[in-house]
Amino acid sequence: MSALVTEHFVLQAAASTTVSEAAGRAALYLSVLSSSLVAMGFASQSAHRFALFAVTVIPAVVVLGLFTTARLVDTGVQNVAFLAGIARIRGYYRTLPAGDAQYFAPWGQPSQDEIGQALASLSRTRSALTGLGTTAAMVAAINSIVAGIGVVLAVIQATGPGGTVAGALTGAVIGAVFFGGFLTYQNRRYKTITGNSTPAASAGPGEKGQA
Numbered sequence: 001m002s003a004l005v006t007e008h009f010v011l012q013a014a015a016s017t018t019v020s021e022a023a024g025r026a027a028l029y030l031s032v033l034s035s036s037l038v039a040m041g042f043a044s045q046s047a048h049r050f051a052l053f054a055v056t057v058i059p060a061v062v063v064l065g066l067f068t069t070a071r072l073v074d075t076g077v078q079n080v081a082f083l084a085g086i087a088r089i090r091g092y093y094r095t096l097p098a099g100d101a102q103y104f105a106p107w108g109q110p111s112q113d114e115i116g117q118a119l120a121s122l123s124r125t126r127s128a129l130t131g132l133g134t135t136a137a138m139v140a141a142i143n144s145i146v147a148g149i150g151v152v153l154a155v156i157q158a159t160g161p162g163g164t165v166a167g168a169l170t171g172a173v174i175g176a177v178f179f180g181g182f183l184t185y186q187n188r189r190y191k192t193i194t195g196n197s198t199p200a201a202s203a204g205p206g207e208k209g210q211a
Contacts, residue, residue, distance in 0.1 A: 008089045015082040018075040022135045025075075029068045029139055033146065036061055051157055058150035065143030069182055072136035073189050081193050083118035090117075115193060131186050140182040148175030 036057045043053040091114070093104035106112070108120025116126065124130050131137055148171035155167030 004089050004092060008086060011082045011085045011089075015079050015086070018079040018082070022072055022075045025068050025071055026135050026139055029065055030142075032064060033061055033142065051153075054150070054153055058146060058153070062143060062147045062150065065139060065146065069136045069140045069143065070185075072134070072139060073186050076134050076136060076186075077189050077193055080115065080118050080190070083121055084114040084193070087114040087117040087121070131183060131190065134186070136186060137182070140179055144175040144178035144182070147178050148172060 040050065040053060040057060044050045087107065090104050090106070094101045094106070096104075106120075107117045108125075109116075112120065119125060119130075124133070150171075151174045152164075152167040152171035155163050155170055159166065
């Protein structure tokens with residue numbers, strides 16, 4: 001029992017660490033993006049300088065977003081694994097005499113496996129759409145828009161104002177491809193621990209557990 005309690009504590013601390021890391025990485029990306037947009041606003045006073053600045057800053061922000069989302073998916077997977085470990089230990093606690101076991105009710109349905117209970121502790125269930133609620137998905141969505149806008153600006157710069165419609169369509173396609181690629185990657189990563197469709201953990205400051 002002493003070993004189980006120690007492991008329970010270690011798993012809870014590790015799960016909390018994934019939440020802190022996810023919040024820090026998301027905040028870093030958003031701060032870089034916001035400061036870049038402000039700087040681009042100042043550079044827009046000159047069309048030539050704006051084009052040079054945008055072609056430098058937007059790719060850098062997009063690359064940072066890709067690195068950030070990849071790590072956020074990792075922390076989400078880690079968090080669900082840690083919570084599943086806690087659910088396993090709580091299952092042992094429920095083998096205690098009936099009067100004591102009532103304090104360790106399962107997070108979800110008693111019939112759910114450990115991963116299902118870990119997701120239930122985050123108010124999640126196995127679903128192809130659950131992954132849309134992660135911090136990684138939030139950052140990926142914003143990053144996809146940034147990538148699409150970068151393409152729009154590039155097309156307009158190359159073709160002139162007449163290419164606005166073509167640029168907007170191309171940017172929308174690129175943004176959709178970016179986000180679709182992210183969802184595919186996230187789904188595959190979560191399947192490594194769930195063996196099912198994306199049951200991503202959530203991921204925001206103040207939530208229990210992470211993503």
